[in-house]
Amino acid sequence: MPQSATHPARPSARPRVVILGASLAGLLTAAALSRHTDVVLVDRDPLDEELTSPRRGVPQSRHTHGLLVSGSRAMEALLPGLLDEVVARGAILGDVIGGSQWVMRGAPMLSFPSTLIGVLCTRTLLESQVRRRVRSLPGVELLGEHDIVALVTDDASRRVVGARLVPRTGPDAGIETVLAADLVVDATGRGSRLSRWFAELGYDLPEVTEVAASVGYATRVFHDERGVLDGTDVIVVSTDPQTGRSGAAARIEGGRWTVTVAQANGAAPPIDLPEFTAFVDSLPAPELGRLVRACQPDGTGEVYRFPSSRWVRYERLRRRPLGVLAVGDAVCSFNPVYGQGMSSASLQAAAVRDLVEECVAARGGDVRAALDDLASRAPAVQARVVSAPWALATGPDRRLPGMPRKPLPERLLDRYVDRVIEVARHDAPVTVAFMEVLNLLRPPQSLLAPGIARRVLGARAHRAPVQQCVAPELVRTTAPR
Ligand SMILES: Cc1cc2nc3c(=O)[nH]c(=O)nc-3n(C[C@H](O)[C@H](O)[C@H](O)COP(=O)(O)OP(=O)(O)OC[C@H]3O[C@@H](n4cnc5c(N)ncnc54)[C@H](O)[C@@H]3O)c2cc1C
Structure with a gap:
């Protein structure tokens, strides 16, 4: 591969963090770190244009994405004013008890006004607004249309000092370039290659805990011109332990509903409208069927298959290279029927922000030394953040038919x-x-x-x-x- 070394280290400047992957986890981690460092976010997708439709690097964004109350609060704390901004662009703030109909184990839960507010909109709208905000932070640069191919280390492979990238377009397309960094953050999602890179550098592979989910997803969007379900913003039908079927519908911007049905341990639900409607009718929430029949379909729908919840146990590694950490789905990705991934990414980013503040204070303002401390302490802190959503997602999945008997x-x-x-x-x-x-x-x-x-x-x-x-x-x- 042709090579050209660009973006050299800048010893006199503020420390530079290179974040691999400019999706939600990467963007929110940039917000967490930008007070003390320059940040370059790298992604294979273009990042200079306004995000108006689902992009290739995040195929799941065509499916229903609810942001939990904790995730909404963490995002707002990282980027103050964000919730008002997404609402101004059409998002709905939904009361997760009062504006919602929950059906669990086949029967409805109580509904009454509460102060527990989550965000309802497409994942595209949310990422678009987060990206707008992060782009405007001082010292943050977005580098789109670059493939991330490897880490760069010092001669002894003890410290990660940058990343190897290959531009996809422009005069340097195909020519490998090195981006130097004081800290590299891997936010490349579930497909992250960080653990393999560790192994190639002579470190142990981290343990991976995996719980099969085998979920098939089918999502369709509908225009609601008549206000079919006034007073309700969300319907959630939890997984039936016998059939493995579940479903959810949520209001999104543009006077629309996104409706997802899911099947655990079996074939993906059908996407053609008549069969999709029949699947919806099999769920114990008649409002879902009413919604699907009364509204105008928008597009032809999408299917997705999700194999397993997966947690890479970086915190258990005895030796890791300095100068690198992972965030978001690259650490832990959950069966999406529990709607936790974006909230987990937000809570991890908030934990990184708290930790970096603590490390900078402990180091008397020496940010480079603080980044080393951050990289060595973050995996344990993230493991604590991830343990609750992990238990909530895998606990019920491990009760489904075919799973080993629990202790x-x-x-x-x-x-x-x-x-x-x-x-x-x-x-x-x-x-x-x-x-x-x-x-x-x-x-x-x-x-x-x-x-x-x-x-x-x-x-x-x-x-x-x-x-x-x-x-x-x-x-x-x-x-x-
Ligand atoms: C079907 C489905 C439904 C979901 N529903 C919900 C929900 O309702 N609520 C919720 O909170 N979460 C949900 N999630 C999870 C949510 O999508 C993720 O947790 C969230 O996107 C955060 O992920 P991330 O930023 O860590 O990684 P990702 O969003 O996967 O982003 C990874 C980024 O890295 C880039 N990248 C990867 N490899 C390279 C490379 N080699 N070179 C350059 N760039 C690269 C990609 O282009 C992408 O931008 C769902 C997931 C799925 C699959």
């Missing part, structure tokens, strides 16, 4: 959660506590707090636990070499 303590917890759901159908404080957990505002253990446990265990409602079968290959942890 007794987990089965007892599952029975307790079944009871929480039953009690939440008629008990408002339990509903709020449960929704706070689902929205990553409180850890799952908070449902065991005495005030909630008394209500849950003292109530009468109860249902039989979900049946479990055995198939050990569906849950696995890949040990390091």
Whole structure:
């Protein structure tokens, strides 16, 4: 491959962070770091134009993307004013209890006004506004249409000092170039090659914990000219443990609804309108069928297959090169039916911002030294951030038919959660506590707090636990070499 070394190190300038991948995790991490460093965000997609439609590098953006309450708050904290800006562009702020219809285990949950507000819009609109804001931050540069091909290290492979890129267009197209960095952040999503690069540099491969999901997704968009479901902004039907079917509908900008149906452990749901409608009708939420019939379809729809929730355990590596860390889906990607990925990326970015502030203060303002501290401490902090959404996504998936039987303590917890759901159908404080957990505002253990446990265990409602079968290959942890 032809090579030309450009973008040399600039010892006198502010430290430079190079972020690989300019999607939500990359952009939000840039916002977290730009107070102390220059940032260059690199992506294979063009970044100079306004984002108006789903782009190639993020094919999932054609599907329903809800932003949880925690994610909304974290994004607003990283980029103050962002929520007003997306609302001005058509996003809806939805009350996750009052403006929503939740159907769990086949029966509706309580709905009443609350202060738990999430954001509803296309992922394209959200990323577009986040990108606009990040682009305007001092010291941030967006470098689109470049393939990221490898890391650059010092001679001893102890420190990452940059990244190798290949421009896709322009006079230098195809000529490899090196972008020097004081810190490289991998935000290239689920397809990240960071762990393989570590192995090529002589480090251990990190453990990967994986829980099979095998979810097929089908999404269609509808124009709602008549206000078919006034007062409702979201409908969520959680996965039926027997059939593996689930669905969701959300209002989005432009007077439209996005409707997604999903099938665990089986064929993807059909996308042609009559069969799609029949699938919708099989879910225990008649409003979904009413919506699909009363509204005008927009486009032909999209399908997507998602194999497994996947967590790369960088925090468990005994040795890592200096000067590099991963964020977002590159660390952990979740079965999308739980709607957590963007919130996890936002919470990880917020944790990076807090950590860098702490490290800079501890180093008396020496930002380069602080970035080294950040890279070595971030994986443990991120693991704490990711552990709650991981438990919430993989816990129910590991109860689906065909999964290995869980150990007794987990089965007892599952029975307790079944009871929480039953009690939440008629008990408002339990509903709020449960929704706070689902929205990553409180850890799952908070449902065991005495005030909630008394209500849950003292109530009468109860249902039989979900049946479990055995198939050990569906849950696995890949040990390091
Ligand atoms: C079907 C589906 C539905 C989802 N629904 C929801 C939802 O409702 N709510 C929610 O919060 N989350 C949802 N998610 C998850 C969400 O899409 C991601 O968590 C979110 O996009 C953050 O991802 P990221 O920025 O880490 O990576 P990505 O968004 O995957 O971005 C990776 C970026 O890296 C770039 N890139 C990768 N490799 C290279 C390379 N070699 N060279 C140059 N550039 C490269 C890509 O172009 C891209 O821009 C869903 C996911 C799927 C698959």
